[in-house]
Amino acid sequence: MTAITLTATVLKTYVSPVGEKDGVKYGGDHRLQVMAETTLRNGETRVQLIELRVDDPTPYKDLAGSVMSLPVSLYVSKGQVAFSLIQ
Numbered sequence: 001m002t003a004i005t006l007t008a009t010v011l012k013t014y015v016s017p018v019g020e021k022d023g024v025k026y027g028g029d030h031r032l033q034v035m036a037e038t039t040l041r042n043g044e045t046r047v048q049l050i051e052l053r054v055d056d057p058t059p060y061k062d063l064a065g066s067v068m069s070l071p072v073s074l075y076v077s078k079g080q081v082a083f084s085l086i087q
Helices: none
Strands: 002-015 019-021 024-026 030-039 045-054 067-077 080-085
Touching (some): 045 080
Antiparallel strands (some): 002 030, 002 067
């Protein structure tokens, strides 16, 4: 895992739906949605929606539209780079 600072625009927080699969319960996590600009190899940029699990959504509730720098770690999931908020 590599730790970096992700600068992104806060969109919203929400609670993920609760479910059960093969007897294992999942969901019910608080999520923070942010929009970040990523630079591609050819120099072009694209906007990327990133969802981060948060223990407490309260600090982010009134920050919709604000640009924030968030400490995150990087990992690979299903062949894609994923982010985890360092709390």
